[in-house]
Amino acid sequence: MDNLIELLNPQQQRAVAAPSGPTLILAGPGSGKTRVLTYRIAYLISVMDVPAWNILAVTFTNKAARQMGDRVTKLIGPQSDGIWLGTFHSICGRILRREADLLPVTRDFVIFDADDQESLMKEILRESNLDEKTYRPYSVLAAISAAKNDLIEPENFLVNNFHDEQVKRLFALYQQRLVRNNAMDFDDMLVYTNRILEDFPMMREVYGHKFQHILVDEFQDTNYAQYSILRNLARQHGNLYVVGDEDQSIYRWRGADYRNLERFKKDFRNVEVILLEQNYRSTQIILDSAMSVINQNSNRTRKKLFTKGTTGDKLRLIIAEDDREEAQLVVTDIRDGIRSGRNPSEYAIMYRTNAQSRVLEEAFRREGLSYRLVGAQRFYGRKEVRDLIAFLRLIYNPMDEISLRRTINLPPRGIGEKTVESLAAIANQSGLSLGESLLELTQPGNPALISLGRNGERLARFARMLKAWREAAFAESLSSLFDRVVLDTEYETYIRDKSEEGQDRWENVLELRSVVMEYETQGLQEFLEAMALVADQDTLPETLDAPTMLTLHAAKGLEFERVYIVGLDELLLPHSRSRDDEEDLAEERRLLYVGITRAKRKLTLTRAMRRRTPYGTYEDTLPSRFLKDLPAGLVQEDFYAQPRRNGYPREREFSKWERPSWLRDTRVPLDKPVNTRFKAGMQVRHATYGHGVVKSSKLEHGDETVEVYFEGHGLKALIASMAKLEIL
């Protein structure tokens, strides 16, 4: 360990060997914070003799946790066994299962994901006779989530108007219903854990004592509930070691509150603050660009990012005609790089919204290149996958009404809405949950069964199936339970029609089965918990050697040799949903900052002059306001786009925002050439590319396109009216 520490720079060493007590590591991007955290854990165990089981380390994703665990093991071996290492949600899950006696739910609670939440909220709205248009399930849930992240209970929900009043009511109802389903949502995991620590001094004592040292990564993205949990745990010993960077706070919309940094300094006295500024990742040009973007944000501590590495290449800004061309240009560029011998996994393409991945995927397919797409939706959002997980959830917790309603007629077995409602009526009368009263139907001669008539028989058949599965869940392995469900429901015939999609769907089922196999030794509960808590980054197939596509959010904490950030248009980055709010805009800027700082060697930004709207039509775009904050001298522009036929840009669009002065300079004169000004063989000079020879020139869309061969840059296609080409 001692000799390993010598590999660190002095700041990092200071951070790793910091004395116990509250410690705040302010770490710029690429400054080795993951390294510092892993070394710190190793240091605690092997130098300070802290037993592994007295350490709690919280990361942002499960993948980060896994990596950290692996690295610590590499450093100090099996001594590290027993650390509690995971995301807030997985750690809380662990605590909650242990202390379920203190909860309004049983140990077998399930976790409701966004979809389940929405189904439940829709049901509640229906029952409350509230209109889904006025009370959008999504926004009601967002309000509830925001409250929970701030540890606000339904009773204390702040009300300004009638609408809020209703939301408050829905909040209370929603909580009741979750309990009735023996379920909790993501936020509840934090809220309940905090309540256990807050309401039971004994628990605070037990866990505070157990976790002698608490380490937290990505602290800037913790919300208040998470902070409160940490504060409660570290109350006695104050050994809270947090790492963060306010400039990389990108989850405000999810309740993240970078003021936790201030709270931390205030609540714990004598916080030792250590700065990590030296960057080991990027070239100086990338760092300079990142700084000039982020420095436009106010209310932050200015940091100087520096590297002892190279200056690096200029950034490239590609301006394409439309989003399809944008995607094509990026993919072609990557293809060329791979052909010239670069490793495919050096490349990453980042974008603001998931929808943007589509054109890119198409471009990759056109080129016959494989790619890695980060995003949980890809697999776990599939209907067939969710269906089967719903069966397993129901088996585990029959009180889960959402899963019951989802599966009871799946594949269709003649149990319609009405039948379910009559069962619900029976359940209500006996004060049982839907699932419990369903299971009662397995008893022959049950009066409820008789009252249901023929529908009762159908229900009873499903009930007997469910009962058998529940017994199998105890007696058999997870995979044989899975197989049983698929067989008993004849799920294969249901989804595997002759179509190609049918085949795909069945393959998804098989893929899910292989995931099930991984939990064979652990069991149903662990499997379901893992399914509920999979993060997007967790789905990144690490073995595939291919370019990665991911959102800017998902890119946090990662690094790549060559990064493309696409879609640098107004309304996309910054996103249209953030344009009215100063704080939201600042966050969009941080998002770009995070993206820029992922690049180690080469950064390319792209934008398209026209883009398909989510609506299907094409619309003209405006350049992202962030582009003008890049140091002009560090950017090399590649204009592929043709000047706009109807003038560029349109005046009216501009008045919406302040007219960016820099744009005026790039405006295109609209005089249409009749003859080509350039002829093959002409010697020309270009501001960036230098000396070149014209290969060809032709009129296209009323404008002259010149192909020029430049020394050292190769063949370039240029728009004559735009590229300032000088004839020699």
Added chain:
DNA sequence: GTCAAACGCTTTTTT
């Protein structure tokens, strides 16, 4: 209860 056609709405980011 099921199927198909019309309808209408959507996408910001995710543990």
Added chain:
DNA sequence: AGCGTTTGAC
């Protein structure tokens, strides 16, 4: 444009 949901026919 494409999807999920509602509507209407059997």
